[in-house]
Amino acid sequence: MNMFNIVKKNIKHNFYQYFLYIASMTLSITIYFTFSSLQYNKQISQALTDTEKLESAFGASSILLLLFVSIFIWYSNNFFVKRRKKDIGLYSLLGVEKKQIGRMLFYENFIMGIIALLIGLAIGELFSVFFSMILVKLMGFSIAITFTINSRAIIQTLLVFSVIIFLTSLQGYFIIYRFKLIELFQATKKGEKINKPSLLLALLAIAMIGGSYWLLQLSPESNNWDQNFNRTIIIIIISMLVGSFLLFHSLSAFIFVLLQKNKSFYFKWSNLLTFTQLTNRLKSNAFMFTIISILNAVTLIAFGFGYSIYYNTLDQVKSFVPYSYQYESTSSEVDAKIREIIATDNDHSLIFEHDWEYTMVKGDASELKKVPGGYLYFDESFAVISNTTFNQLADKLDLDTIAPFKETEGLTIINNFIGSQDQQSNLNKSISLHSATADSKIKIVDNKSFSLLNDPVQPFLIVVNDKKYNQLRGENTPTTVHALKVTNEAKSSALTKKIMKELPSEVHFYSFSDSYQEAQSVYGLLIFISGFLGLVFLAASGSIIYFKMLTEVTDDKVRYTTLKKLGVQKIEVMRVIAKQYSVVFLLPLIVGITHSCMILTAISNLMDINFIIPVIICIVSYTMLYLSYYVLTVISCNKIVNA
Amino acid sequence: MEAILKGNSIHKVFGAKNNIYTALQHVDVTINKGEFVGIMGPSGAGKTTLLNILSTIDKPTSGSIVIGGESVESMKEKDLAKFRRKHLGFIFQDYNLLDSLTIQENILLPLSLANWPAQKMEVKVREIANILGIEAILNSYPYQVSGGQKQRAAVARAIITNPSLVLADEPTGALDSKSSTDLLNTFNVLNKDYDSTILMVTHDAFAASYCDRVLFMKDGRLFTEIVRGDKDRKEFLNLLLNTLSTIGGGTHEHV
Numbered sequence: 001m002n003m004f005n006i007v008k009k010n011i012k013h014n015f016y017q018y019f020l021y022i023a024s025m026t027l028s029i030t031i032y033f034t035f036s037s038l039q040y041n042k043q044i045s046q047a048l049t050d051t052e053k054l055e056s057a058f059g060a061s062s063i064l065l066l067l068f069v070s071i072f073i074w075y076s077n078n079f080f081v082k083r084r085k086k087d088i089g090l091y092s093l094l095g096v097e098k099k100q101i102g103r104m105l106f107y108e109n110f111i112m113g114i115i116a117l118l119i120g121l122a123i124g125e126l127f128s129v130f131f132s133m134i135l136v137k138l139m140g141f142s143i144a145i146t147f148t149i150n151s152r153a154i155i156q157t158l159l160v161f162s163v164i165i166f167l168t169s170l171q172g173y174f175i176i177y178r179f180k181l182i183e184l185f186q187a188t189k190k191g192e193k194i195n196k197p198s199l200l201l202a203l204l205a206i207a208m209i210g211g212s213y214w215l216l217q218l219s220p221e222s223n224n225w226d227q228n229f230n231r232t233i234i235i236i237i238i239s240m241l242v243g244s245f246l247l248f249h250s251l252s253a254f255i256f257v258l259l260q261k262n263k264s265f266y267f268k269w270s271n272l273l274t275f276t277q278l279t280n281r282l283k284s285n286a287f288m289f290t291i292i293s294i295l296n297a298v299t300l301i302a303f304g305f306g307y308s309i310y311y312n313t314l315d316q317v318k319s320f321v322p323y324s325y326q327y328e329s330t331s332s333e334v335d336a337k338i339r340e341i342i343a344t345d346n347d348h349s350l351i352f353e354h355d356w357e358y359t360m361v362k363g364d365a366s367e368l369k370k371v372p373g374g375y376l377y378f379d380e381s382f383a384v385i386s387n388t389t390f391n392q393l394a395d396k397l398d399l400d401t402i403a404p405f406k407e408t409e410g411l412t413i414i415n416n417f418i419g420s421q422d423q424q425s426n427l428n429k430s431i432s433l434h435s436a437t438a439d440s441k442i443k444i445v446d447n448k449s450f451s452l453l454n455d456p457v458q459p460f461l462i463v464v465n466d467k468k469y470n471q472l473r474g475e476n477t478p479t480t481v482h483a484l485k486v487t488n489e490a491k492s493s494a495l496t497k498k499i500m501k502e503l504p505s506e507v508h509f510y511s512f513s514d515s516y517q518e519a520q521s522v523y524g525l526l527i528f529i530s531g532f533l534g535l536v537f538l539a540a541s542g543s544i545i546y547f548k549m550l551t552e553v554t555d556d557k558v559r560y561t562t563l564k565k566l567g568v569q570k571i572e573v574m575r576v577i578a579k580q581y582s583v584v585f586l587l588p589l590i591v592g593i594t595h596s597c598m599i600l601t602a603i604s605n606l607m608d609i610n611f612i613i614p615v616i617i618c619i620v621s622y623t624m625l626y627l628s629y630y631v632l633t634v635i636s637c638n639k640i641v642n643a
Numbered sequence: 644m645e646a647i648l649k650g651n652s653i654h655k656v657f658g659a660k661n662n663i664y665t666a667l668q669h670v671d672v673t674i675n676k677g678e679f680v681g682i683m684g685p686s687g688a689g690k691t692t693l694l695n696i697l698s699t700i701d702k703p704t705s706g707s708i709v710i711g712g713e714s715v716e717s718m719k720e721k722d723l724a725k726f727r728r729k730h731l732g733f734i735f736q737d738y739n740l741l742d743s744l745t746i747q748e749n750i751l752l753p754l755s756l757a758n759w760p761a762q763k764m765e766v767k768v769r770e771i772a773n774i775l776g777i778e779a780i781l782n783s784y785p786y787q788v789s790g791g792q793k794q795r796a797a798v799a800r801a802i803i804t805n806p807s808l809v810l811a812d813e814p815t816g817a818l819d820s821k822s823s824t825d826l827l828n829t830f831n832v833l834n835k836d837y838d839s840t841i842l843m844v845t846h847d848a849f850a851a852s853y854c855d856r857v858l859f860m861k862d863g864r865l866f867t868e869i870v871r872g873d874k875d876r877k878e879f880l881n882l883l884l885n886t887l888s889t890i891g892g893g894t895h896e897h898v
Binding site for chain 2: 263264266267268269272273276277279280558559561562563564565566567568569570571572
């Protein structure tokens with residue numbers, strides 16, 4: 001019998017274990033290949049005007065994915081090798097040379113890797129069509145995706161995974177050299193030591209997690225955040241990670257001890273079996289629990305964030321793009337023509353049309369605590385509008401009007417995309433507006449947060465007294481804004497095209513529908529990538545628990561046989577398994593959800609966007625998918641035990 | 644005398660069609676209340692198959708089994724589980740204690756399955772542990788105690804519900820001779836002082852010599868039966884060894 005025959009026999013006899021390993025490798029390869037096919041999909045990059053965005057978003061994510069996929073393969077390889085240790089030991093005992101065993105394991109792993117690679121590419125090719133359809137839909141394009149073979153993606157995937165497979169095969173080759181024979185035989189030895197619950201560590205766990213939550217909920221406006229942003233983030237992440245580990249490692253042991261004190265609960269047989277088993281495995285499970293809860297949290301944060309932004313797209317665009325159309329009026333004929341186009345359009349009708357003007361004035365804002373980017377972008381200028389103009393606009397846009405100011409007073413309008421809208425820190429500070437004669441000092445008495453212009457980069461708007469405005473207008477040329485608002489503006493891209501034809505090309509024209517389309521394509525991409533990564537992480541955490549539980553239950557088969565001999569029914573055995581695994585699945589899920597909610601709340605405060613509904617939708621759908629893994633695990637384990 | 648167990652014409656066939664192996668051929672067994680019965684025989688004689696069938700873990704191909712007046716072979720899986728819980732106690736060669744439970748928790752598991760209140764369970768465990776001399780290890784885990792102690796714990800688990808019948812499959816198989824003797828003496832105590840009915844499968848004549856009656860099996864049939872009567876243990880042992888050598892297998896070296 002030569003080496004190849006032994007390998008073949010091995011695969012036949014341990015088919016299930018090999019199958020699991022190949023399946024998890026195939027999964028990783030499929031995911032990676034699907035993603036890189038999307039990355040290099042010509043149809044999608046052609047549809048996008050701004051391909052740089054696509055490339056950078058996909059590029060960064062694919063590195064994350066690669067990192068993750070390698071870790072996952074490494075994990076499953078370790079899992080697999082662990083289960084084979086006894087075989088390896090037996091060969092060694094029977095006198096097979098170390099070199100031969102090493103070579104056998106190398107070939108075995110390499111062959112499996114190649115099989116997984118081929119299957120992965122085939123499935124990935126199909127998946128990529130499916131996922132590009134989703135991506136295109138999310139980005140709001142209307143193109144039909146055709147089936148294409150993407151050679152660049154194939155080559156990249158082949159290259160990356162050949163290296164990974166080679167490295168894992170090499171790991172297999174060296175395993176026989178790494179362990180002593182006796183260690184190979186004791187690989188699955190039972191009787192783990194039980195953690196002594198330490199009150200100190202349990203308290204530390206609470207303190208670390210509580211502390212990180214407290215830091216997160218501290219207003220991001222606080223000085224500490226402002227000055228030490230990076231340091232604060234690092235402290236939060238580290239204390240969350242370490243805290244979670246300690247939580248599972250120590251606090252849970254502590255809780256189990258407390259449960260043990262309640263004898264009538266603890267001695268109930270199903271509780272007895274569930275909790276002793278959990279406590280017993282706590283040491284080896286604490287690390288897995290931590291990993292899973294972090295994976296859960298990261299997924300929920302990524303997806304929750306992406307979905308929230310996507311969910312709020314319309315509101316976001318509305319608050320930054322107040323008019324359906326805005327352009328600098330050149331002649332009344334053009335205005336009349338556009339009016340006519342809108343009037344003859346069946347889908348849209350005019351709500352209002354309004355001309356107004358502002359004047360760019362250079363000035364000094366050094367006294368202010370917060371200065372919007374537009375100030376520097378427009379060469380240290382303010383866009384000044386008069387009190388009357390503001391009130392006219394406010395009337396059109398359904399905003400509160402303001403009472404007249406004194407000549408030395410003013411109101412700022414700052415609409416931040418990121419960061420809180422709370423800009424009251426500038427109140428009662430002064431700015432000065434330059435003039436040929438004398439600079440005028442304006443005290444800021446109020447601040448409002450909305451946009452009065454469609455411009456992608458908005459100037460720093462300041463509202464002043466009418467008399468002051470007229471004085472400034474005399475020295476600087478005013479800009480006239482022609483603003484139109486139509487009904488059903490989110491779906492007005494056809495109308496936008498018609499209007500654009502009438503306008504001279506040099507005119508600055510900003511439409512709601514273009515901004516909306518732009519936002520949708522960007523946020524669609526964002527939600528796609530976060531959703532994709534979310535699914536990957538879900539698959540990973542699910543698989544990790546699945547593998548782990550399958551291993552444990554195979555080791556514990558004798559235990560369940562004993563129980564059955566003692567008169568426990570099959571259905572009751574399944575109930576014990578279901579109960580035990582519900583804790584295994586739920587603990588990391590709950591911790592993951594709590595972590596992600598805390599972080600999302602902080603982001604929500606920072607960005608002033610309402611996250612509640614989209615995040616709830618996210619958590620619910622994630623939990624459903626996650627629980628299906630739980631059901632799958634219970635069914636598989638039940639099959640092993642009760643077969 | 645009242646019969647606890649009555650097996651009538653038990654027949655067991657393994658395999659299918661071309662590859663049939665008959666493990667038991669119409670075996671009749673009766674065990675009376677308060678008896679300590681041994682089953683002996685060479686490997687492959689069908690001892691363990693018979694025990695598995697009598698203990699309701701396996702089903703016979705044909706034949707009937709009545710335990711404590713209840714007919715077992717027609718029961719459903721669910722009822723069987725309950726029946727085992729109530730009427731049978733098991734002792735295995737490799738103890739089959741649950742690793743994650745302390746000795747005390749292992750022993751009280753059958754009571755817990757019967758939904759006893761916590762306090763009563765603890766009292767009962769203490770009582771049994773006292774008889775078996777394992778109070779000191781109640782809070783240890785199985786991997787922390789010796790083989791003999793593990794087997795005593797398994798015995799405690801088997802008898803804690805006062806079962807009608809205790810079934811032991813090679814209980815001394817993994818024990819050294821000192822622990823074996825201790826265990827067998829314990830069986831005698833349980834049998835004589837606590838009126839337990841015990842059925843023990845063994846290939847060890849020394850272990851069998853503690854029984855009141857020994858059934859010999861060969862090739863799936865009951866070969867003969869030897870009753871100890873008023874013979875002393877040494878005499879009985881010699882008788883068993885002689886019988887064994889006539890049916891082949893099991894010689895003095897097993898002692």
